[in-house]
Amino acid sequence: MTPRPFACALVLALATGLTAPDAGAAKKRAPAKGKAPAAANACSDFYAYANSDWLRAHPLPSGGAASVSALGQLNDRARTQQIELLQGAMTAPQGEVQKLLGDFWASGLDEAAVERDGAQPIAPLLGRINAIKSAKDxxxxxxxxxxVGIPVVFNFGADIDLRDLTRHIGYLSQGGLGLPDPAYYTRGDAETRALLGQYTTYVEKILALTGTSPDKVAAEARLVVDLETRIAQASRPLIDLRTPRNNFAPVETSKLAKQYKRLQLGDFLKVQGVKDDSVSIANPALFAQLDNLAGSLKPDQWKAYLRWRVGDAMAPYLAKPFRDAEYDFRGRVLTGLPAPSRQQAVLDAINLAAGPMLGREYVNRYLPAATRSRAEEIATQVRAALGAAIDRDSRFSAAAKTEAKAKLDRLGIEIGAPKRDLDYSVQPMGRGSFGSNMLIASTWRHREEMKRIGRGNADRRWDVLPQQPALAYDIAQNRLIVTAAMLQPPVLDTGKDIAAQYGAFGALVGHELSHGFDNRGRLVDAKQELRDWWTPAETSAWDAFGNRIAAQYGGFAYTGLSGTRVNGTQVRDDAIADLAGVELAWAAYRNAQSSASKTAQQDFYKGWASLWAENLSPAAASERAATDVHAPGQWRANAPLMSQTGFGEAFGCKAGSPMQAAADRQIKLFP
Structure with a gap:
């Protein structure tokens, strides 16, 4: 995951002094004058001490964003880099992929051409829909x-085969709705009915833009909402979709043609290029309903629905009337978000439809070989430190240690970009039509996504793009994934001492690797099979340790909020991973730099604290306190260090001080 920093504020020690007594017979004591608050030091609040310059230099903008953070700046820098790359590809492309990207970018920025284009990019799709004569079409x-990347009626995509984690299968799942929750179509409360009315107005606008005459637009919109309501009635509540097992029900593809004759799912898979022997259909009742609707509803109702879905999906990439209609509903009504700038909208479109293309070029430009090498070196050493920690972990039995070490031996490290590249043979784009380019790119990406389906393909790609900052442990594939965009300050600053690199990047690596061997990682064994390889005693020992962490964090005041404490139970699992990350990175650093100076050791801990620098509004802090599984940035920085003997020695902190717990109160994952 990309670590997310949270609410941060300086916790300052207050000092008071006494003035000299007044002259006079009564000798009254004058009112005390307050001195300026003492600056935090390393032993009182390391977060504030290490990040003081950053916090002063990055106040919240008045009337602007609710948060400013060091990792947020990393995301902003990655976006700027993508734009710079696309600008260069537009003016002087280097190679065929850059030519495609440059033309795509140029066509999106040419708003006059987009306006002239009108609805022409989707005209061929609308023409095919309008040519439907009967149910068989x-x-x-x-x-x-x-x-072409426009999912209608249902969703279909590649995901892990839970029977065999080394492969992907196709998932036929619910979808095809214009509203994000099936319940919106069936609830009867006034607020939901009002929303459905606004949605119907949006459907009317899109239908009018795709060719429906004014006298028919209201009737066709009712047909669209009626069809979507029928789909929604057979769909499962969103909460039921959160558990992977609930969405996995493999069936043989050879049986689909007979089971869903009118929907012709067998032919559907052939068109997508899928030749696998099974797919998952977790809600067969839904597909039975869809099969019935395909044969029972009149073609005109289907035509209205399909035209609407095309117009809605493509609206952000077409002329202004489409964009305005889409934003009025999806932007203002559903999300309340401001409209993105033109540049940002085009960048989002390219990442959606041609993200892997942009990622390939991003890695080539922004990931130096030396940086990749350093990241691999640190990650490999942290992995080795984890192996040593497992050996001495008293919570694990001999059998569990054997399984854990086998899993660790097979753990892969992928830095920068996926190991397997894609096929970039694509229809030429040109600069004449942004909407047409969107369809070309979307068709290409869908084609490449379908190649993930089949045996031995589960590691074909990542579920994150190289140009997006991310560092994550892939539990199904037992691999660490580090994107190219993540290998920049403050995560990996090659301009700083190597100690700081271990403290920041190395600790994040340790955090993520620990997830392969915690209460989540225990559910997948060394052979990538789904089974719990812990005993009840090991589970009990882990829970007892987790309770100590929860109690520790529950005693912290939530930074920036009065009268609110951190929810220790809510943040427990990631707090344990933070502790693991610091411990493992420190062990790896000391193994690599056994004679490091005290200054270098201090740099290690400063590297860790620098990740979490943030200024946050009270409203944002309040929201995160209620929902976020991470502690505020102040405690992500400070809490793992309070039990580190190395930290106390590096900064001369006495036992019992705020940043150095007494020996009998220290909490260590790998003592």
């Missing part, structure tokens, strides 16, 4: 729209 149109 509907399945082919559904398949064709999926092929």
């Amino acid at each position: 509907i399945p082919a149109s559904i398949a064709a729209l999926h092929q």
Whole structure:
């Protein structure tokens, strides 16, 4: 994951002094004058001490963002780099992929051309839909729209086969709705009905823009909402979709043609290029309903629905009337978010449809070989430190240690970009039509996504793009993933001492690797099979340790909020991982730099604290306190260090001081 910093504020020690007594017979004591607050030091609040310059230099903008953070700046820098790359590809492309990207970018920035284009980019799709004559024409149109990256009626994508984590299978799942929750179509409360009315107005606008005459637009919109309501009634509540097992039900693809004759799912898979022997259909009742609707509803209702779905999906990439209609509902009504700048909107479109293309070029430009090498070196040494920690972990039995070490031996480290590249043969884009380029790129990406389906393909790609800052442990594939965009300050600053690199990047690596061997990682064994390889005694020992962490964090005041404490139970699991990350990175650093100076050792801990620098508004802090599984930045920085003997020695902190717990109160994961 990309670590997310949280609410931060300086906790300052107050000092008071006494003035000299007044002259006079009564000798009254004058009122005390307050002195300026003492600056935090390393032993009182290391977060404030290490980040003092950053915090002063980055106040919250008045009337602007609710938070400013060091890691947020990393995200901003990655976006700026992407834009710089696309600008260069537009003016002087180096190679065919950059030519595609440069043309895509140029077509999106040319707003005058987008306006002239109107609805022309989707005209071929609308023409095919309008040519539907009978029920037998509907399945082919559904398949064709999926092929260009516009999922209609249902969703279909690649994901892990829970019977065999080394492969992906296709998942046929619920979708095809214009509203984000099926309940919006079926609830009867006034607020939901009002929202459905606003949605119907939006459907009318899009239908009018895709060719419906004014006298028919209201009737066609009702047909669209009626069809979507029928789909929603057979769909499961969103909460039921959160558990992977609930969404996994493999069936043989050879049986689909007979089971869903009118929907023609067998032919659908052939059009998508899928030749696998099984797919997952977790809600067969939904697909039975869809199969029935494909044969029972009149073609005109299907045509209205399909035209609406095309217009809605493509609205952000078409002329202003489409964009305005889409933003009025999805922006203002559903999310309340401001409209993105033109540049940001085009960048978002490229990442959506051609993200792996941009990622390939991003890695080539922004990830030096030396930086990749340093990241691999540190990650490898942290992995070795984890192996040594497992050996001495008293919570694990001999059998569990054997399983953990086998899993660790197989753990992969992938830095920068996925190991397997893609096929970049794509229809030329040109600069004439942004909407058409969006469809070309979306068709390409769908084609490449479908290649993930089949045996031995589960590690084909990441679920994050190289140009997006991310560092994550992939539990299914037992691999550490570090994107190119993540290997920049404050995560990996090659301009700083190597100690700081271990303290920041190394500790994040340790955090993520620990997830392979914690209460989540225990559910996947060394052979990538789903089974719990812990005993009840090991589970009990882990829970007892987790309770200590929860109690520790529950005693911290939530930074920036009066009268609120950190929810220790809520943040427990990631707090344990933070502690693991610091401990493992410190062990790896000391193994690599056994004679490090005290200054270098201090740099290690400063590197860790620098990750979490943030200024946050009270409203944002309040929201995160209620929902976030991470502690505020102040405590992410400070809490793991309070039990580190190395920290106390590096900064001369006495036992019992705020930043150095007494020996009998220290909490260590790998003592």
